[in-house]
Amino acid sequence: QKEVEQDPGPLSVPEGAIVSLNCTYSNSAFQYFMWYRQYSRKGPELLMYTYSSGNKEDGRFTAQVDKSSKYISLFIRDSQPSDSATYLCAMSGGSNYKLTFGKGTLLTVNP
Amino acid sequence: SAVISQKPSRDICQRGTSLTIQCQVDSQVTMMFWYRQQPGQSLTLIATANQGSEATYESGFVIDKFPISRPNLTFSTLTVSNMSPEDSSIYLCSVGRGGANYGYTFGSGTRLTVV
Numbered sequence: 001q002k003e004v005e006q007d008p009g010p011l012s013v014p015e016g017a018i019v020s021l022n023c024t025y026s027n028s029a030f031q032y033f034m035w036y037r038q039y040s041r042k043g044p045e046l047l048m049y050t051y052s053s054g055n056k057e058d059g060r061f062t063a064q065v066d067k068s069s070k071y072i073s074l075f076i077r078d079s080q081p082s083d084s085a086t087y088l089c090a091m092s093g094g095s096n097y098k099l100t101f102g103k104g105t106l107l108t109v110n111p
Numbered sequence: 112s113a114v115i116s117q118k119p120s121r122d123i124c125q126r127g128t129s130l131t132i133q134c135q136v137d138s139q140v141t142m143m144f145w146y147r148q149q150p151g152q153s154l155t156l157i158a159t160a161n162q163g164s165e166a167t168y169e170s171g172f173v174i175d176k177f178p179i180s181r182p183n184l185t186f187s188t189l190t191v192s193n194m195s196p197e198d199s200s201i202y203l204c205s206v207g208r209g210g211a212n213y214g215y216t217f218g219s220g221t222r223l224t225v226v
Contacts, residue, residue, distance in 0.1 A: 008151065034214045043115075043203055043217035044154070088154070090214070097142075097207070099215060101154040 003027050006089055006102025015111050019076040021087050023102045026070065029093035030100075033065050035074045036088040038104065044088055048074060079109045113138050113206050117218030124194055124225050131190045132221045134204035139184035141207075144215065145177070148201040157202075160187045194225045 006023045013019055021035075031052055036044035048063040050056045050072075056063045062075040072091075076083055089102040114137040124130050134143060145157040158168045158179055166179040180188045191198050201222050205215040 004153070032214075041219075041222070043117075043205075043219045046112075046214045046216070049214050090154075098156055099154075103151065103153050
C-alpha cells in the first residue's frame with residue numbers, strides 16, 4: 001500500500017461546479033497536510049496548508065482533514081477555467097521534514 | 112516566500128552525457144531540496160542539499176548519478192550524469208517556507224528529455 005493515494009483523474013467539470021479532490025494516506029505520523037496546484041510547465045505552488053484535523057477555508061477553496069479516517073479533501077467552489085491544473089496533495093509528520101506527495105489529479109474546468 | 116530561479120527550463124540531451132541544473136534562491140536558506148517528477152508518478156525527493164556538508168540522498172538515488180553542489184546559502188546545482196532515456200523527467204528544486212513542515216516553494220522545473 002502506498003503511503004499516499006490520490007486518484008489521478010482526469011476530472012472534467014463545467015464552470016461553476018463544486019469540485020472535490022481527495023487523498024488517503026496510511027502513515028498515522030502525518031500531521032501537516034498541504035495541497036499544491038501545478039499549472040502545465042510550471043512548478044507546484046502551495047495552495048492550502050492545514051495542521052492536524054479540521055477545516056480551513058480560503059476564498060473559494062476549503063481543505064478538510066480527517067485524521068481518524070486518514071482522509072483529506074480539497075473543495076473548490078464556483079470553479080473557474082483558471083482552476084484547470086493538476087492538484088497534488090502532500091503531507092509530512094513531526095520532525096521528519098520530508099513531504100510525501102500523491103500522484104496528482106488533473107482537473108479541467110470547461111467554460 | 113522565497114523566489115526560485117531554475118535553469119535551464121528544458122533541454123534535450125544525448126544518452127551518455129551529463130546535464131547540470133542550477134537553482135538560485137533570492138534569500139538565504141538552510142536546506143534546498145531536489146525532486147524528480149516523472150509522468151504519472153508522485154514527486155520524489157532525490158536529495159537534500161545543505162550548505163557546507165555533503166548532500167543527503169534518498170533511497171534509490173546515489174551521488175555518482177546525481178552529484179549535488181551547495182556552495183552557498185542561495186545556490187545549488189544538481190547534475191544528472193551518464194544519462195539514459197529513463198532519466199527523462201522534470202527536475203525541481205525547492206526550499207522550505209520558514210520551516211519545512213509548512214510546505215515548500217518550488218522552482219519552475221527543468222524538463223529533461225534524453226534521446
